[in-house]
Amino acid sequence: MSLKQISVFLENKPGTLLTMTGVLAQNHIDMRALSIAETKDFGIVRMIVDDVYATATVLKDAGFIHSLTPVLGVVIPDEPGGLDQVLRVLAGAQVNVEYMYAFLGGKNVDHAYMIFRVQNEAAAVAALAAKGIRVVDQDEISQL
Amino acid sequence: MERYYQPEIETASREQIKAWQDERLVKQVRHVWDNVPYYRRKMEAKGVAPEDIKSTEDLHKLPFVTKADLREAYPYGLLAKPLKDCVRIQSTSGTTGKRVVAFYTQHDIDLWEDCCARAIVAAGGTNEDVCQVSYGYGLFTGGPGLNGGSHKVGCLTIPTSSGNTERQIMFIMDLSATILCCTPSYAAYIGETMREMGLTPDQIPLKAGIFGAEAWSEEMRQDIQRTLGIKAYDIYGLTELSGPGVSFECSAQTGMHINEDHFIAEIIDPDTGEVLPEGSEGELVFTSITKEAFPLLRYRTRDICVLSHAPCPCGRTHVKMSKPRGRTDDMLIIRGVNVFPSQIETVLLNHGYPANYQIIVDRVKSTDTLDVQVEMTPEMFTDNLGEVERRQQELVDGLRSMLGLAAKVTLVAPKSIVRSEGKAVRVIDRRKI
Numbered sequence: 001m002s003l004k005q006i007s008v009f010l011e012n013k014p015g016t017l018l019t020m021t022g023v024l025a026q027n028h029i030d031m032r033a034l035s036i037a038e039t040k041d042f043g044i045v046r047m048i049v050d051d052v053y054a055t056a057t058v059l060k061d062a063g064f065i066h067s068l069t070p071v072l073g074v075v076i077p078d079e080p081g082g083l084d085q086v087l088r089v090l091a092g093a094q095v096n097v098e099y100m101y102a103f104l105g106g107k108n109v110d111h112a113y114m115i116f117r118v119q120n121e122a123a124a125v126a127a128l129a130a131k132g133i134r135v136v137d138q139d140e141i142s143q144l
Numbered sequence: 145m146e147r148y149y150q151p152e153i154e155t156a157s158r159e160q161i162k163a164w165q166d167e168r169l170v171k172q173v174r175h176v177w178d179n180v181p182y183y184r185r186k187m188e189a190k191g192v193a194p195e196d197i198k199s200t201e202d203l204h205k206l207p208f209v210t211k212a213d214l215r216e217a218y219p220y221g222l223l224a225k226p227l228k229d230c231v232r233i234q235s236t237s238g239t240t241g242k243r244v245v246a247f248y249t250q251h252d253i254d255l256w257e258d259c260c261a262r263a264i265v266a267a268g269g270t271n272e273d274v275c276q277v278s279y280g281y282g283l284f285t286g287g288p289g290l291n292g293g294s295h296k297v298g299c300l301t302i303p304t305s306s307g308n309t310e311r312q313i314m315f316i317m318d319l320s321a322t323i324l325c326c327t328p329s330y331a332a333y334i335g336e337t338m339r340e341m342g343l344t345p346d347q348i349p350l351k352a353g354i355f356g357a358e359a360w361s362e363e364m365r366q367d368i369q370r371t372l373g374i375k376a377y378d379i380y381g382l383t384e385l386s387g388p389g390v391s392f393e394c395s396a397q398t399g400m401h402i403n404e405d406h407f408i409a410e411i412i413d414p415d416t417g418e419v420l421p422e423g424s425e426g427e428l429v430f431t432s433i434t435k436e437a438f439p440l441l442r443y444r445t446r447d448i449c450v451l452s453h454a455p456c457p458c459g460r461t462h463v464k465m466s467k468p469r470g471r472t473d474d475m476l477i478i479r480g481v482n483v484f485p486s487q488i489e490t491v492l493l494n495h496g497y498p499a500n501y502q503i504i505v506d507r508v509k510s511t512d513t514l515d516v517q518v519e520m521t522p523e524m525f526t527d528n529l530g531e532v533e534r535r536q537q538e539l540v541d542g543l544r545s546m547l548g549l550a551a552k553v554t555l556v557a558p559k560s561i562v563r564s565e566g567k568a569v570r571v572i573d574r575r576k577i
Contacts, residue, residue: 007525007527009557010557011555011556011557011560037529039529039533042520042555042556044527044529044532046527063557064558065520065521065522065525065557066522066525067522067525067526067527069527098528117527
C-alpha cells in the first residue's frame with residue numbers, strides 16, 4: 001500500500017542539489033514532491049517521483065548514494081482541519097510520525113497529499129482505513 | 145608446507161646469523177671508512193675508529209645517519225664505490241622534502257631482488273604464478289624491486305606499473321594473474337572497482353597480494369582480503385636501504401621477517417638515541433652490511449615498531465618487526481597529542497566505513513582542529529537524519545577513545561576523495577606553523 005520515497009545523500013555545499021536535479025531533468029524524471037532535511041555538513045533529499053525504478057537507476061549511475069524508503073501517501077481534504085484529522089487518527093493508533101511533507105494533487109484542486117514516514121505502517125494504514133481516509137498507491141502517484 | 149626462496153639463509157640458526165652479521169659489519173665499517181670521507185668525519189667526531197667495531201655488540205658505538213645527512217651529502221657524498229661500478233640509481237618520492245638518491249652496483253641489485261624473491265615465495269609464489277606488478281616503475285623502488293624478485297622466482301611477470309585501473313583489471317582477468325603487488329591503497333581501489341564491475345572474489349583469479357610502501361591497518365588488510373578473495377602480505381623497505389624487501393611477511397601474518405643477512409636492526413629511543421631492549425616500542429634503525437655502493441650505518445628510519453625473536457611457525461629464524469605504527473614523519477601532533485593516520489583508519493574500518501578518507505588538520509584561533517572526511521556508503525545511508533547523525537556520532541566517539549582527543553567527522557559524497565594509484569594522500573595539514 002505504501003509509496004516508495006527516494007532518499008538521496010548530498011553534501012551541504014553550493015551546487016550539489018543542482019547536480020542532482022540536473023541528472024533528473026536530463027532523464028525526464030517528474031518529481032511529485034520533495035523535501036530536504038539538512039545538517040551543517042550534509043542533507044537528505046526525500047522525494048516522490050513518477051518513475052521510481054528509472055530514478056534509482058540514473059542516480060546510481062551518476063554516483064549518488066540513495067535508498068528507497070516506504071512512506072504513506074495520504075489524501076487530505078484541502079480545507080481547515082484536514083491535517084489535524086489525520087494526525088488525530090494516527091495519534092489514536094499510537095503511531096509515531098518520523099517526518100512528513102505535503103504537496104498539492106495535480107489537477108485535483110479539492111485535496112492535497114501528505115507524505116508520512118511512520119514507525120508502524122500497518123497500524124497506520126488500518127487506522128486510516130477505519131476512518132475512511134484514503135491512502136494512495138504508486139500507480140496513482142505516477143499518473144498524477 | 146612452507147617454502148623458502150633461500151632456505152639455508154632464511155632458516156639459518158641464530159648463531160649462524162650472528163656470525164654473518166659480525167663478519168659483514170666489520171667489513172662494512174672498514175669499507176665506508178676507506179671510501180666515504182663523510183662517514184669518516186662523522187666517526188672521527190664521535191671518536192670511533194674501524195678497529196673499535198669487532199662485532200654487532202659494538203654497533204652502538206657508531207654514529208647515526210639520518211635523512212638530513214642524506215640530503216646534505218646529496219648526490220655523491222655517501223657513495224662508497226666509483227661511479228663506473230654503479231649501474232642504477234633509485235630515488236625516494238620526496239614526500240617529506242628533497243629527494244634522496246641511492247646508488248646500486250649489480251651486486252646490490254642482485255641482493256635486493258633476492259630479498260623481493262623471498263617475499264614472493266613467502267606469499268606462496270612459484271614459477272607457476274602470474275605476478276602483476278602494479279607498483280610504479282621508474283625512480284620509485286616498488287616496481288623495479290618486485291619486478292626483479294618476480295623474475296628470480298620465475299613467475300610470469302606483468303609489468304603494468306601503477307595507474308589505468310581498467311587495464312589493470314583487464315590483465316588480472318585475461319591473464320589470470322595470481323599475485324598482485326602494489327600499495328595497499330591502490331589494492332583497495334582495484335578491489336572497489338572490481339566489485340563495482342560485479343566481480344565476486346571467487347571470479348577473481350588472484351590468490352595473494354604483496355602490499356607495502358605505506359602504512360596500513362590490520363582492518364584494511366581484512367577488507368582487501370575479503371574484496372579480492374586473497375591473502376594479503378605486508379612488505380617493508382626504504383629506498384635508502386635498497387627498496388621493498390628489507391622485511392616481508394610470511395604465512396603467519398604476524399610481523400615481517402627482516403632479512404638479517406643483509407640488514408642489522410636496532411630499536412632506539414627516538415628522543416635519547418639509546419638502544420632499547422627487545423620487545424620495546426621505539427624507532428627502527430638499520431645497518432646495511434652487504435651493500436657496496438650506498439651502505440648506510442645505523443640509519444634512522446623514523447618508523448616506530450617492535451622487534452620480536454619469538455619462534456615463527458613458518459620456520460624462518462630471522463627477527464620479525466611489527467607493522468610500523470607509522471613513520472614519525474606521518475605522525476601528527478594535534479593539540480599536543482600524537483596521532484597516526486593508521487589509528488584513524490582502524491576506527492573507520494571498525495565502524496564499517498571503507499578506507500577512503502582524508503584527514504584535514506588546521507589551526508583556528510590558535511587551536512588545532514582535526515577533521516576526518518569519510519565517504520558515505522550505500523550501507524551506511526538511511527533516510528533518517530537522526531540515524532545518520534547517530535552513526536556519525538559513533539565515529540566521533542570511536543575516534544575520541546582511540547586518539548584521546550575530539551575530532552570532527554564530515555560525511556562526504558562517494559568518490560569525492562581522490563583515489564591513489566601509488567601512495568595515498570591521507571593528510572592535509574593546513575596549519576601555518
